Amino acid sequence: MIKPEELIFGLDSFGDIPQDEDGKSFTQAEAIRQVVKEAKMADELGIDVIALGEHHRVDYAISSPDTVLAAIASITKKITLATGVTVLSSDDPVRVYERFATLEAISRGRAEAVLGRGSFTESFPLFGYDLQNYDILFEEKLNLYSKLLEEKPVTWEGTTRAALKDADVFPKTDNGKIATRIAVGGSPESVVRTARYGFPLTLAIIGGSPERFSAYIELYKKAAAKFEQPVYPVAVHSHGVIADTDEEAIELGWNHIRASFVRIGQDRGWTPMSREQYEGEVQNGSFYVGSPETVAKRIARMIKILGIGRFELVYGAGGLSANARERTIELYATKVIPRVRELLSEG
Numbered sequence: 001m002i003k004p005e006e007l008i009f010g011l012d013s014f015g016d017i018p019q020d021e022d023g024k025s026f027t028q029a030e031a032i033r034q035v036v037k038e039a040k041m042a043d044e045l046g047i048d049v050i051a052l053g054e055h056h057r058v059d060y061a062i063s064s065p066d067t068v069l070a071a072i073a074s075i076t077k078k079i080t081l082a083t084g085v086t087v088l089s090s091d092d093p094v095r096v097y098e099r100f101a102t103l104e105a106i107s108r109g110r111a112e113a114v115l116g117r118g119s120f121t122e123s124f125p126l127f128g129y130d131l132q133n134y135d136i137l138f139e140e141k142l143n144l145y146s147k148l149l150e151e152k153p154v155t156w157e158g159t160t161r162a163a164l165k166d167a168d169v170f171p172k173t174d175n176g177k178i179a180t181r182i183a184v185g186g187s188p189e190s191v192v193r194t195a196r197y198g199f200p201l202t203l204a205i206i207g208g209s210p211e212r213f214s215a216y217i218e219l220y221k222k223a224a225a226k227f228e229q230p231v232y233p234v235a236v237h238s239h240g241v242i243a244d245t246d247e248e249a250i251e252l253g254w255n256h257i258r259a260s261f262v263r264i265g266q267d268r269g270w271t272p273m274s275r276e277q278y279e280g281e282v283q284n285g286s287f288y289v290g291s292p293e294t295v296a297k298r299i300a301r302m303i304k305i306l307g308i309g310r311f312e313l314v315y316g317a318g319g320l321s322a323n324a325r326e327r328t329i330e331l332y333a334t335k336v337i338p339r340v341r342e343l344l345s346e347g
Contacts, residue, residue, distance in 0.1 A: 007310065008049060008310040016319065042079060047329070051084030054085065069082075081112065100113045101169075114180075140160045146197050154167050182197070186204075200235070201220050237311070238288060243324070244327075253282065257317045261318075
C-alpha cells in the first residue's frame with residue numbers, strides 16, 4: 001500500500017460543454033478556455049495532475065489535448081500535464097512523440113502521455129482507419145512508440161504505417177524520456193499488453209463496485225512479473241461531483257453525469273440509467289458524488305480495496321455549470337484530498 005502522503009490526486013476533463021447560471025451552453029471555444037482556467041485553479045490549489053481527453057464529438061470541445069496542455073503549461077508551475085487519453089490507434093506514433101517531447105520542453109518536464117485505444121470510435125473514419133483493424137492498429141503503434149521513447153534512431157516495420165530505417169525523431173527531451181501510461185477500460189488483453197511493454201496502468205472505471213477491478217490489478221502484477229517488467233502503482237479515474245451537501249451533489253450528478261451516460265448510451269444501445277441504478281453507483285459503485293466527507297470516505301475505501309497509488313476525478317460531465325465545476329475542484333483540493341490522506345493514515 002502506498003503511503004497516504006505519497007498518493008497522487010488528479011482531475012480529468014473530457015472537454016464537456018459547461019453551462020452558465022442561466023442554463024445557456026458555452027461555445028466549444030469558451031469550453032476550452034474554461035478548462036484552461038480550471039487547470040490554473042487546480043495548480044494553485046496543489047492538485048497533482050490535470051488530464052485532458054481526446055474526443056471528436058459535438059458534446060466535447062477538446063480534440064487536441066496536447067495543444068490545450070501547452071497553453072496550460074504557460075500559466076502553471078507544478079501540475080502534471082497529462083492526456084486522458086491520446087487515441088494512439090488513430091494517430092501517428094512519430095507525431096505523438098514529437099508533440100509530447102515539445103510539451104515536455106515547454107512545461108519543463110511536466111508532460112505525460114496517457115495512451116489508449118479510445119472508448120469512442122469517431123476518430124477512426126475521420127482519419128481514414130478501418131475499425132476492423134482496431135486491435136492491430138494499437139498493438140503496432142504502441143510497439144513503434146515504445147521504441148521512439150528510447151530517443152535513438154529507429155528501424156521499424158509493420159502493416160499500419162510506412163516502415164522506418166534509422167529514423168531519428170526530434171526534439172529530444174532534457175531527461176531522456178517522456179512519461180507514459182496506458183489507460184485500459186476493462187480488457188484483460190490490454191492489461192497484459194501494458195505490463196508486457198513495461199508501462200504504468202490506468203484503469204478507467206466508469207461503473208460497478210471497486211471490488212470488481214481487483215482482478216485487473218492482480219493480472220497486471222502477475223503479467224509484469226512474467227515479462228520481468230517493473231510494477232508501477234496503478235491509477236484509477238472515475239466520475240464525480242462534489243458540493244457542499246450530499247443532496248446538492250446527488251441532484252447535480254443525476255442531472256448531468258446521468259444525462260451524459262444516457263446520451264452516450266443512445267449510440268451504444270444501452271438502456272437509460274434509472275434513478276435506482278444511479279443511486280447504486282453513488283452509494284456503492286464508481287460515482288464519487290456527495291459532500292466532501294462522503295466523497296473522501298468513498299475514495300479512501302476504494303484506495304484501500306484496490307491498493308492504488310493515484311486517483312483522478314472525472315469532473316464536469318454532461319453540461320454541469322462552470323460554477324459547479326469550479327466548486328467541485330475547490331472542494332476536492334481543499335477538503336477531499338486532505339481528508340482521504342487523514343482517513344488512510346488512521347487505517
